[in-house]
Amino acid sequence: MALETTRFDIQNYIKTHEDQTGYLDAVLEDGDPALIAAAIGDIARARGASQFAKDSGLSRETIYKVFRPGGNPTLDTIAKAVKVLGLRLSLAPASNSTKGPI
Template identity: 35%
Template sequence: MGMTTTKWDASEYLDSSEMICEYLKATLEEGDTDLLMVAIGNVAKAKGMTEIAQKADLNRQNLYKALSGNGAPKFDTVVKVLQAFGLKLTLATADETLPAS
C-alpha cells in the first residue's frame, strides 16, 4: 500500500499577524535572501497577492516574479510589500547583551 502525500504550503498556516511576523523573522535570521523572498511571497499569497499588489502600488505579475525566489526585487519593493502586510523594518544590535555606549 502506497502513501499519499501533498505538498506543504506555508501560506495555509499564516493566519495571524503574529504568525506572519514570527515566520518572517525566523526566515530573516537564516540569512538566505532567496528564502526570505519566498517567505514574503508565501505571506503575500496568504493575504492575497492581488490585494498586496494594490496596497503596495505594484503590478501583480511583477510582484509574483519578484517574490518567486528567482527574482531580485529592489529594496523599496520589499519595504512596500512589508508595509502592505502591516509590518515595518526595525534594527537591533546583533548581540542584545552588549552594553550601550
C-alpha cells in the first residue's frame, strides 16, 4: 500500500497573530537571513499580500521579491514589515555569547 502524502504549506499553520509571532521567533533563533526574509514573506501572504502591502507602504512586488529565500531585504523594508506585524526590532545577547558589553 502506497503512503499518501500532502504538500506542506506553512500558510495552514500561521493563521493567528500568536502563530505568526511564534513562527518568526523560531526562525530568528536560527539566525539565517534568508529564512528570516522568507518567514516574513510567508506571514505577509498569510495575512493577504495586498493588505500587507497597503499597511506597510511596500508594493506587492517588493513583498514577493524580497521576502523569499535569497531576497535580501533592506533594514528599512524589514522594519516596515515588522511594524505591520505589531512587533519591533530589538537586540538581545546570544545565549552562547562569551563577550561582554560593547
